[in-house]
Amino acid sequence: MHASVCDIITDLVQNAVEAGAKRVELDVATGPERVSVRVSDNGKGMDAATLKRVSDPFFTEAGKHDHRRVGLGIPLLLQTAEASGGEAKIASEPGRGTTVEFWLDAKNLDTPPLGNLPDTVLGLMTFPGDYDLRVKRSVPGDGYEVSRSELADALGDLESVANLSLARDFLKSQEDGLE
Numbered sequence: 001m002h003a004s005v006c007d008i009i010t011d012l013v014q015n016a017v018e019a020g021a022k023r024v025e026l027d028v029a030t031g032p033e034r035v036s037v038r039v040s041d042n043g044k045g046m047d048a049a050t051l052k053r054v055s056d057p058f059f060t061e062a063g064k065h066d067h068r069r070v071g072l073g074i075p076l077l078l079q080t081a082e083a084s085g086g087e088a089k090i091a092s093e094p095g096r097g098t099t100v101e102f103w104l105d106a107k108n109l110d111t112p113p114l115g116n117l118p119d120t121v122l123g124l125m126t127f128p129g130d131y132d133l134r135v136k137r138s139v140p141g142d143g144y145e146v147s148r149s150e151l152a153d154a155l156g157d158l159e160s161v162a163n164l165s166l167a168r169d170f171l172k173s174q175e176d177g178l179e
Contacts, residue, residue, distance in 0.1 A: 004115025005035055005104070008080065010124065011073035012039040012100050017129045019043030021097065024131055026121075029138045030114060034086075035106050040099040046092040054090065077102060084111040118171035125151060125167070126158050137175070144174040 021043035029036040081088040088102035104111045125148045134147040155163040
């Protein structure tokens with residue numbers, strides 16, 4: 001099981017970037033009953049045979065990881081969804097991308113905590129690659145949206161310590177504003 005929902009999000013977004021996505025969309029909605037996450041990308045996608053195999057913990061795409069022959073991210077997501085009374089779905093099409101959606105019962109004892117979403121988002125926005133990550137965060141009656149390209153336009157490069165500090169403060173203020 002994952003320690004937090006943010007661990008699942010990190011795995012899914014990194015997979016999208018590694019699959020060559022130029023655009024990754026992350027939607028995170030939390031409420032008193034449900035935690036819902038959707039990660040959608042325009043990466044290389046998967047054919048039907050590969051899509052069937054992603055739930056196998058002993059499968060990972062050839063060449064994706066130099067020293068690893070297992071892919072635990074999706075199997076752990078499926079286990080987490082099942083254990084928490086939720087559900088996970090994966091849709092993919094070669095050349096068009098992949099969408100992973102899941103929801104967890106917020107009241108279930110086996111549902112992991114959300115985790116530190118501002119730090120997770122910042123880490124994902126600084127993951128190397130030529131992509132834009134668009135984040136939509138919502139709670140009942142409120143929310144915010146931010147993208148990697150908007151932060152870079154406003155702050156400059158997302159590699160300097162000063163800009164990272166500003167970005168972290170901004171993301172934290174958006175999340176704190178939801179409570």
